[in-house]
Amino acid sequence: MKKKAFWGILILALALLLIYAPILILAAYSFTDATSIGFHGSFSLQNYITLFTTPELKDMIIGTLILALAVALISTVLGSLGAIGAFYSRNRSRFILGTVNQIPVVNADVVTGFSVCILLVVVFGMSKDSFIPLLAGQVALCAPFVYLSVLPKLSQMDPSIYEAALDLGASPATALWKVVIPVIRPGILSGFAMAVTLSLDDYFVATYTKPATFDTISTYVVNATRGAQTSVKTALWALSTLLFVVVLLLVLIGQRGGKKQERKEAEA
């Protein structure tokens, strides 16, 4: 038994080492003036200064964040309403909606991006500079995941609480807003979070639908690796490190929040 536990821990430790070695080594080198990892460099914050003072980099980061929030907001409203409506629809319409909803989930992002671009830009003649193809494409990518995370919360809900609200004189809209939405809020919130991460991570939809002068982190990084601008390259190490720290903090906070929620539910 002891031996088995030892092997288990060894496997987990090795896997964690594999996963985190590149990120942590890069993080360490982001605090030096080395131009490649493995080279000797002395301590320097230049990469972080470059990251926050170069207009091109600053715009790219802020643009990516605003885009992700906008996409997540639209996706959450559309997807949540879609899930609520589908839940109260007849079986057939719910089946059709669920099936179509599954298409972007299993489809390759390249195909999603390419097809949205063909429809909006080539067929409808829309300009990419309007940001509409980019927004529409990323919402098509993210909203189905909101739908999928809200729907199970609706099935878990006690249907009689909505009826009770109506019996007590609430209008359907009020009952929905004051009773149903609060109950399914965890699903809506996790759908929103998922939409934010999907948008932040997206390269394929963005590259086919974005305005030529606009870059997201993904498209910027991919282009930067093609060029040889060392100062930008090493500034991206700083960005990678910062993102890692932010994600780590968010996960830890989420973990705490989840624990509290569990305890509350256990007490109730």
Add this chain to the structure above:
Amino acid sequence: MRFSRKHLALPYALFLLLLVVLPLVVIVVYAFSDSSGQPTAENFIRFFTDPNTLGTLFYSLVLALITTLVCLLIAYPVAYSLAFSRIKRRSVLLLLFILPMWINFTLRLTALKELLTLLEGNLAYHPFLNSVIGMSYDFLPFMILPIYNQLERLDRSFMEAASDLGASGFQVFLKVTLPLSIPGVVSGIAMVFLPAMTNYVVLDMLYNSTYIMGSLIGSYFAAYDWHGGSMISLVLLALICLFTLLSGNSEEKPEGGRRL
């Protein structure tokens, strides 16, 4: 018209129709027409007779297959050790394994690329190997999570019963644990195999100049050949449908995101 709760789905239904169904219809139409709008099967014939596109298809399949295998070989022991460990804060440990999913994948690949460059000197020497490493690094969490979820919810009394009846530890694994974990393995494969066929950014960033299905679409896109690009998309779509049907209507909902 009286307000009914089901009407709330109308905006979303309309959105899906306009931005999911309609684009696919357009793809089909474009794939089977030429630049003057005349219906033609030429794109179709060209795809299946051109050795370059067929070679690309083959290369994508092989690359995706090997990547999936590597992910599986690493992910299964990890998921198994995690699911059966006695560590108190297992959920925190699981989070450490899936946390990379939330860091932008191009930045993670940048980190990997720097490390590989240090180890190999020049990335151009081993393009295929580097692509497999890059893809496996990128997709590993998507294999660990479903297998772990499946192993975690297995009824432990099955394994206890097997060992009470005299099975050795290895026999228990082979005859009980492994077969019961197959649904998790299948959904893990689905989440790795398809993206691995199309994610050409990994190849791009690691200096692999060979085309895979995704980059083929990109090259037609760059050449403004919407009809050829649509044909590739359609072939890819058909492969995805086929694979999704093959991997069974597993009820496993994607958890914690996904990427292609």
